[in-house]
Amino acid sequence: MSANTKTPVGPFNPFFGCAIMLIVVLMGIGGIVWVIHVGKTIDREIGKFTVDQPVKPVAKKPDAAGVEALKTKLNTFAEAAKTGTAATLPLSIIELNAVAELAPDTGYGNFTEIIAFKATGPDNTLIADVCLPLNKNPLEGGKRYAVGEATFKVEVVKDTGPDIKIASLTIPGKEVNPDFMRLFGGFQLLQPYHKFEALKPVMQAVKSVKVTADGIELSTQP
Numbered sequence: 001m002s003a004n005t006k007t008p009v010g011p012f013n014p015f016f017g018c019a020i021m022l023i024v025v026l027m028g029i030g031g032i033v034w035v036i037h038v039g040k041t042i043d044r045e046i047g048k049f050t051v052d053q054p055v056k057p058v059a060k061k062p063d064a065a066g067v068e069a070l071k072t073k074l075n076t077f078a079e080a081a082k083t084g085t086a087a088t089l090p091l092s093i094i095e096l097n098a099v100a101e102l103a104p105d106t107g108y109g110n111f112t113e114i115i116a117f118k119a120t121g122p123d124n125t126l127i128a129d130v131c132l133p134l135n136k137n138p139l140e141g142g143k144r145y146a147v148g149e150a151t152f153k154v155e156v157v158k159d160t161g162p163d164i165k166i167a168s169l170t171i172p173g174k175e176v177n178p179d180f181m182r183l184f185g186g187f188q189l190l191q192p193y194h195k196f197e198a199l200k201p202v203m204q205a206v207k208s209v210k211v212t213a214d215g216i217e218l219s220t221q222p
Contacts, residue, residue, distance in 0.1 A: 043137050045177035050134060050144035057129035059097035059116030070095050071102070081205035081220050092215040093117050096126075104196075115150075124211045125167055126152045132169075146171060154209055154216060161203030162218065163188040 062070060073089065080087035091099065100111040119127040132146040148171035152164045166185055169176050193199050207222045 042177065042179050042183070046134060046146075046180055047136075047144065049171050049174040049176050050146050052142075052144055054113070054131050054133070054145045055147045056113055057116035057131055059100070059112060059129075060094045060118070061097045061101070062094050066094075067098055067102075070098055074099070074102075077218070078202050081202045084205070085220070087220050089218040090212065090215060091218070093119065096215060120211045120213065120215065121151055124154050124209075126154060126164075126211060126216070128152065130169075146176075148172060148174075154211055156206060156209055157188060159204065160194050161190075161200075161206050162209050163190045163194075165189065 061067075077087050077089040096117045097112070100115065103111060114131050114133065115128050116130075117126055117128045121127050128150055130146070130148060130150045132150070133143050134146060136142050136144055146169060148169060150166055150170075151168040153167045154162070154164055157163050165188065166181075169181065194203060205220050206218050208219045210217050
């Protein structure tokens with residue numbers, strides 16, 4: 001996917017990339033899919049459940065005071081993580097959506113265009129309305145969009161930190177080809193953040209993450 005320019009909305013905070021574990025680096029899906037070369041057959045199947053125009057998902061977010069409180073909470077956790085202090089960070093669903101908006105740009109644009117978290121699910125998962133951008137056949141060019149509901153598995157990768165993988169994708173009135181899920185489901189979607197030197201100390205300090213009744217909780221303890 002081509003890079004977009006994002007104007008910073010506040011001071012850079014290394015933890016924003018970590019907390020966005022709940023937010024998909026899905027902007028890169030299209031490029032990833034074509035790097036592994038899905039071929040003409042799967043390309044045709046993807047076309048059956050995608051549309052040519054994006055539909056931005058609507059996310060619930062905190063008010064201005066809530067955003068300021070969230071920034072303070074993120075900074076406090078980041079400082080504790082970098083100094084090796086035991087700390088936990090609970091984030092509600094609406095706070096996760098705010099983190100998506102506050103997050104530093106990895107070169108793939110604004111995550112609020114593609115995801116809106118709305119609930120927690122079983123087995124350490126999060127549920128979100130999504131508009132996933134996918135590249136079309138390279139010979140055709142352009143993009144298409146998978147607009148529906150996705151479930152994301154939250155996990156911690158050893159020596160790396162938090163990450164997410166898409167576990168399921170449901171699109172009303174359309175069938176998502178199982179081959180697409182087999183190809184895409186194994187990707188660790190926060191890899192662009194793992195490569196940021198400024199983010200590594202905080203991300204690597206996160207040793208566990210669990211989905212709660214109303215969001216997630218990150219911890220520097222196993």
